[in-house]
Amino acid sequence: MGSPKLRSARSVAKSMLARNPAANSTRRVVVLLYHSVSDTAPHASATPQAFREQLAWLQRACEVVPLERILDRANGDHSGRPVVAITFDDGYADNYEHAWPALVEYKLPATFFISTGLIDGWDLVNQRFMRLQDAQATDVVGLSWSQIKEMHASGMEFGAHTVSHANLGRLDDDAARWEIGESKARLESQLGKATNCFAYPFGKPKHHYTPRTVELVREAGFDMAAAVNDRSLRSTEDAFRIPRMSVNQDDLATLQAKVAGRFDPLGLWQERAPQWLSHLVSPANSHRDVASLRHVPNS
Numbered sequence: 272m273g274s275p276k277l278r279s280a281r282s283v284a285k286s287m288l289a290r291n292p293a294a295n296s297t298r299r300v301v302v303l304l305y306h307s308v309s310d311t312a313p314h315a316s317a318t319p320q321a322f323r324e325q326l327a328w329l330q331r332a333c334e335v336v337p338l339e340r341i342l343d344r345a346n347g348d349h350s351g352r353p354v355v356a357i358t359f360d361d362g363y364a365d366n367y368e369h370a371w372p373a374l375v376e377y378k379l380p381a382t383f384f385i386s387t388g389l390i391d392g393w394d395l396v397n398q399r400f401m402r403l404q405d406a407q408a409t410d411v412v413g414l415s416w417s418q419i420k421e422m423h424a425s426g427m428e429f430g431a432h433t434v435s436h437a438n439l440g441r442l443d444d445d446a447a448r449w450e451i452g453e454s455k456a457r458l459e460s461q462l463g464k465a466t467n468c469f470a471y472p473f474g475k476p477k478h479h480y481t482p483r484t485v486e487l488v489r490e491a492g493f494d495m496a497a498a499v500n501d502r503s504l505r506s507t508e509d510a511f512r513i514p515r516m517s518v519n520q521d522d523l524a525t526l527q528a529k530v531a532g533r534f535d536p537l538g539l540w541q542e543r544a545p546q547w548l549s550h551l552v553s554p555a556n557s558h559r560d561v562a563s564l565r566h567v568p569n570s
């Protein structure tokens with residue numbers, strides 16, 4: 272998204288950050304965020320082939336841990352290899368087709384945050400994802416519950432990501448409570464176990480969740496919540512504001528640079544920049560009017 276000028280400015284910034292010599296690759300604790308793994312989807316985080324290359328490197332050079340253990344690792348000692356957790360948002364069917372078999376092959380854990388309306392095939396939620404991702408209907412097909420159960424049985428974890436992928440930062444309490452609580456209840460009834468992790472849709476601090484959103488997520492019974500913020504974890508990280516670095520069709524060198532902490536200045540800037548300035552630089556951060564679809568009749 273964004274104008275060609277903006278895109279080229281971003282790519283210059285990306286290559287400068289990738290060479291940032293201040294970072295080092297040891298004692299890093301990082302959560303990666305993927306969406307689709309696909310050869311065709313415009314919102315693909317990686318092609319299936321690039322994803323496998325990334326997993327091969329992560330397995331070799333990093334210690335990949337389940338997301339639930341990431342805070343302990345950020346607080347404690349570790350071996351010197353970067354510690355990484357792998358997460359996916361939304362719940363696209365290509366995660367089953369392309370990501371899961373590769374994760375199983377490399378014996379790496381991952382957590383999948385799903386928007387239950389996408390899994391339940393709500394037309395309006397599908398249309399929302401098509402619009403948000405500028406994608407065809409075939410590129411925003413959700414996982415099925417049977418695929419989710421199969422992945423879960425193999426050791427993958429699942430977390431809630433609302434029902435209709437609304438911007439929680441803009442909802443009133445009733446609508447936000449429903450989006451958070453209903454997605455948790457639906458996932459728990461399907462998996463037959465408690466779901467303790469949540470991920471904020473869109474995920475940018477200040478834009479898409481507020482201190483009130485954090486309170487509501489905590490009240491709903493979650494133990495941790497993941498955001499989107501391009502930096503590694505500190506030892507003092509808040510369990511309800513876990514930063515995650517988006518993978519955006521990165522080549523292996525860029526992914527390595529992210530894990531090494533070379534993009535951390537960007538994450539700090541995202542946290543500290545005034546809202547008007549970050550909207551200007553990254554209009555995709557806004558998603559202001561993405562309302563809950565709770566009261567819209569489903570067809």
Ligand SMILES: [Zn+2]
Binds near residue numbers: 361472
């Ligand atoms: Zn999402």
